[in-house]
Amino acid sequence: MIGAKSFLGLPIASPKGIISDSNSLSTNSRSVGVLRACVSMEGSQTMSHSKNGSIPELKSVNGHTGQKQGPLSTVGNSTNIKWHECPVEKVDRQRLLDQKGCVIWVTGLSGSGKSTLACALNQKLYQKGKLCYILDGDNVRHGLNRDLSFKAEDRAENIRRVGEVAKLFADAGIICIASLISPYRRDRDACRTLLPEGDFVEVFMNVSLEVCEARDPKGLYKLARAGKIKGFTGIDDPYEPPLNCEISLGEEGTGTSPIEMAETVVAYLEHKGYLKA
Ligand SMILES: Nc1ncnc2c1ncn2[C@@H]1O[C@H](COP(=O)(O)OS(=O)(=O)O)[C@@H](OP(=O)(O)O)[C@H]1O
Numbered sequence: 704m705i706g707a708k709s710f711l712g713l714p715i716a717s718p719k720g721i722i723s724d725s726n727s728l729s730t731n732s733r734s735v736g737v738l739r740a741c742v743s744m745e746g747s748q749t750m751s752h753s754k755n756g757s758i759p760e761l762k763s764v765n766g767h768t769g770q771k772q773g774p775l776s777t778v779g780n781s782t783n784i785k786w787h788e789c790p791v792e793k794v795d796r797q798r799l800l801d802q803k804g805c806v807i808w809v810t811g812l813s814g815s816g817k818s819t820l821a822c823a824l825n826q827k828l829y830q831k832g833k834l835c836y837i838l839d840g841d842n843v844r845h846g847l848n849r850d851l852s853f854k855a856e857d858r859a860e861n862i863r864r865v866g867e868v869a870k871l872f873a874d875a876g877i878i879c880i881a882s883l884i885s886p887y888r889r890d891r892d893a894c895r896t897l898l899p900e901g902d903f904v905e906v907f908m909n910v911s912l913e914v915c916e917a918r919d920p921k922g923l924y925k926l927a928r929a930g931k932i933k934g935f936t937g938i939d940d941p942y943e944p945p946l947n948c949e950i951s952l953g954e955e956g957t958g959t960s961p962i963e964m965a966e967t968v969v970a971y972l973e974h975k976g977y978l979k980a
C-alpha cells in the first residue's frame with residue numbers, strides 16, 4: 704500500500720484541499736469513496752491556474768449538461784462521433800510539469816543505437832526533473848503491436864499506431880521518445896503531420912550498415928545473411944534515411960558516445976524551449 708504522505712514525498716491534492724490520510728491512495732472502500740466523491744461533484748467547476756501559475760482557481764465547465772452538441776463526424780470507419788473538449792488542456796498539464804510535450808522520433812538501422820540513445824536521453828532529462836516516456840519498437844511489439852509482422856504494410860501500421868500513441872503522450876505534456884527503425888520516409892512524415900509545427904523532432908542515427916552489422920548484439924544480421932530471417936532492414940529490405948531531420952547523430956565531428964548524443968538532443972530541446980512550460 705502506498706500512503707499519500709509517502710508517495711514520492713508529495714501530498715495528494717483533493718477537490719477540498721490536501722488528502723493527508725495515509726490510506727487515501729489504497730484501493731480500500733474508503734479511498735474509492737473519496738474518488739467517487741470527486742467524480743460526483745457534477746463537474747460544475749474545474750481548476751484554472753491563477754496569473755502567477757501557482758494557485759489553482761476554480762472556473763466553470765461550460766455546457767456540462769450531459770449533451771454533446773454540434774456536428775457529428777466520420778473518421779475512418781468511426782461514424783457519428785464527436786470530439787469532447789475538457790477545460791483542463793495541454794497547456795495546463797505542461798504548466799504542472801514545467802515542460803512542453805513533444806515527440807523525439809529516433810530512426811535508424813537495427814544496431815544503430817536507437818534504444819541506447821532513448822535510455823540515455825531519458826536519464827538525462829529525468830535528472831533535470833523532466834518527464835519522458837519511451838516507446839521502443841521492440842517493446843511495443845511485445846504488446847500493442849504484437850499482431851504486426853515486418854512486411855511493409857505492417858511496418859507502416861506499426862509506425863502509424865506508435866505515432867498516434869506518441870501524439871497522446873505529447874498532449875499529456877510528456878516528452879515522448881519513440882525509437883523504431885521506421886524505415887519508410889512516408890510513414891515517418893505521416894507521424895510528423897499529426898503534431899503541431901516543431902513538436903516532432905526527428906533524430907537520425909546516422910550509423911553505417913557495416914558498423915551496425917559488426918555490432919550485431921542480437922545476432923540478427925548473422926541470421927539475415929544466412930537467409931534465416933527474410934526481409935531484414937538493410938540486408939534485403941529497404942531503409943530510407945531522412946532528408947530533412949532536425950538532428951543527425953553519429954557523423955564525423957560530432958560526439959559519438961551515447962551520453963554525448965543525448966546531450967546534443969537535450970541542448971536542442973533546451974534551445975527550442977521544450978524544457979520549460
Ligand atoms: N525483419 C526485420 N527487420 C528489422 N528488424 C527486425 C526484423 N525482425 C525482427 N526485428 C527486430 O525488430 C526490431 C525492430 O522493430 P521496429 O518496430 O522498430 O521495426 S519497424 O519500425 O517496424 O521497421 C529490431 O530491433 P532493433 O535492433 O532495436 O532495431 C529487431 O530486434
Ligand SMILES: Nc1ncnc2c1ncn2[C@@H]1O[C@H](COP(=O)(O)OP(=O)(O)O)[C@@H](O)[C@H]1O
Pocket residue numbers: 811812813814815816817818819820918920959960961964
Ligand atoms: N553510441 C554508441 N557507440 C558505440 N556503441 C553503441 C552506441 N550506442 C549503442 N551502442 C551499442 O550498439 C548496440 C546496439 O545498440 P541498440 O541501442 O540496441 O541499437 P538499436 O536499438 O538501434 O537496435 C549495443 O550493443 C549497444 O551497446
